Amino acid sequence: MNNTRRTFLGAAAGLAALGITATPAQAAPAPATTASRCRRRIAPSAIGMHLYTMRTPLATDFRGTLERLAEIGYATVGVSGRAGHTAAEIRQMLDETHLKAVLEHVDYNTVTGPGLPQAIEDVHTLGGAWVVVPSLPTTLHSPAGYREAAHRMNEAGRVARRSGLKVLFHNHDGDHNVVDGENLYEILLKETDPDLVGFELDLFWASKGGDDPRRLFVEEGHRFPALHVKDMTPEGDFEDVGSGVLDFPSMFDKAQQGGVKQWLVEHDAPADPFASALTSYRYLSRLRY
Numbered sequence: 001m002n003n004t005r006r007t008f009l010g011a012a013a014g015l016a017a018l019g020i021t022a023t024p025a026q027a028a029p030a031p032a033t034t035a036s037r038c039r040r041r042i043a044p045s046a047i048g049m050h051l052y053t054m055r056t057p058l059a060t061d062f063r064g065t066l067e068r069l070a071e072i073g074y075a076t077v078g079v080s081g082r083a084g085h086t087a088a089e090i091r092q093m094l095d096e097t098h099l100k101a102v103l104e105h106v107d108y109n110t111v112t113g114p115g116l117p118q119a120i121e122d123v124h125t126l127g128g129a130w131v132v133v134p135s136l137p138t139t140l141h142s143p144a145g146y147r148e149a150a151h152r153m154n155e156a157g158r159v160a161r162r163s164g165l166k167v168l169f170h171n172h173d174g175d176h177n178v179v180d181g182e183n184l185y186e187i188l189l190k191e192t193d194p195d196l197v198g199f200e201l202d203l204f205w206a207s208k209g210g211d212d213p214r215r216l217f218v219e220e221g222h223r224f225p226a227l228h229v230k231d232m233t234p235e236g237d238f239e240d241v242g243s244g245v246l247d248f249p250s251m252f253d254k255a256q257q258g259g260v261k262q263w264l265v266e267h268d269a270p271a272d273p274f275a276s277a278l279t280s281y282r283y284l285s286r287l288r289y
Contacts, residue, residue, distance in 0.1 A: 039288055042252070042263055047284050048076030048102060050228055050266040054273050058083045062090070066097040068274060072281050078200075078226070078264045079104040079126060080134070087122040094127065102262050103130035103168065103200070103226060108137060111167065112152040120163045130226065131160055132168045132200050141174065143182045150191035157196030168226065170200045176209025185211065189220055198223050201258075202266070204230035204238070207246060214254045222259025228266045229284065238268050240276045242283025249289040 049069050051058060057065040062083050069077070079101050082090060087104075094101055104126055106119045111133050123131050136149050157167040169192075175185045189199075201224045206213050217224060231244030242248070252260075263284060270276035 040252075041286075041288055042284055044073065044285065045075045046262055047074060047281065048078060048262055048264040049074045049277060050078040050080060050264040052078075052080040052105075053265065053267045053270060053276065055081060055083070057273055063093045063097065066093055066099055069277060070097045070099050072274075072278050073285060074099065074265075074277070074281060076100045076102045076262060076264070078102060078132070078262075079128070081105075087125040091126050101126040101128045102264075103128045103132050105132045105134040105170065108133045108135065108149070111156045112149075116156055116159055120160055120165055123165055124163065128165075130166050130168045130198070130200070131156075132170050132226075134170045135172055136175075141177075141179070141184070143180055143184065143187060146184045146187040147191055150188050150197075153188075153197045154193050157193065161196060166198055166225075167196065168198045168200045170228070171202050171209075172205045173209035176206060176211045185209075189216075189223070194221075194223055198225055198259075200224075200226040200228065200264075202228035202230060203246060203248075203251060204228070204232055204266075207232060208236060213251045213258075217251075217254040217258030217260075221257065224255075224258040224260055226262040226264060227255070227260055229263050229280070230266045230268070231280075238270075240267060240270070240283075241265055241280035242287075243279060249287065252287070252289040 054065050054069070058081075062085060066077070077094070077099055079090065090101070104119075104123050110116065110119055111131060119131055133153065136145070140146065140149050153167055153169065160167050169188060171185060175188075177184055201213055201216065203213055206216070229241050229248070231239040231241045232246050233239045233244055265277065265280040265284065267273075267276045267280070
């Protein structure tokens with residue numbers, strides 16, 4: 001594990017924020033000190049679930065799964081796979097369960113090809129604001145390939161903007177690799193237009209790739225409207241949010257500088273998706289940072 005990553009993986013005891021007692025609502029406002037900042041909390045309307053976490057129950061009962069997420073307290077979802085449903089059918093189920101879709105993951109070749117207009121229409125139908133590229137083809141994993149991807153996503157972002165939407169890119173750990181002396185993720189940050197392309201930052205994969213979300217929020221400004229909030233075991237595997245070693249309070253302290261609007265829970269391989277959803281929601285809803 002490199003030094004950058006070590007700064008990011010705290011001891012499990014650092015996650016005792018789950019038990020922090022809130023300052024009474026009637027208390028007089030405190031000055032803007034470190035102590036007062038630690039009383040911030042995530043707005044309930046900003047806590048969502050990325051539906052990849054729930055793909056197994058969604059396959060057999062899409063509406064029932066959404067209903068259970070709403071009962072837990074989730075307000076929003078990120079769509080990733082439709083389990084055979086149309087965008088209109090999913091929108092109806094979202095409306096019936098009082099959930100709101102904020103984005104959909106759409107394949108890179110669709111976003112940068114002739115399928116973009118339909119993808120934009122579908123995101124509008126779902127009620128979302130962002131068309132998200134979930135990953136880049138392996139053939140583009142080089143500095144030249146990332147420059148090509150940045151150019152293509154700028155073009156897609158220009159089209160999406162005319163429809164009131166924005167293109168985002170979702171990272172994995174390999175996106176933070178240094179290849180031929182260049183950090184691939186930094187190429188995307190530098191060569192995409194901030195007005196056209198933003199980023200859905202996956203905190204787990206950024207950390208595993210050796211990057212620091214706090215640095216990104218501070219140095220890159222309002223480019224990260226959505227997060228994938230995914231925790232990590234000491235061994236580097238997936239964990240329910242708040243049950244692992246990632247220092248979320250420290251990250252979220254800089255989230256406002258990064259322009260974060262949505263905190264979307266994700267677990268790539270939960271043993272029990274609903275139990276994982278409940279544990280993660282409880283942590284985020286009670287967190288002070």
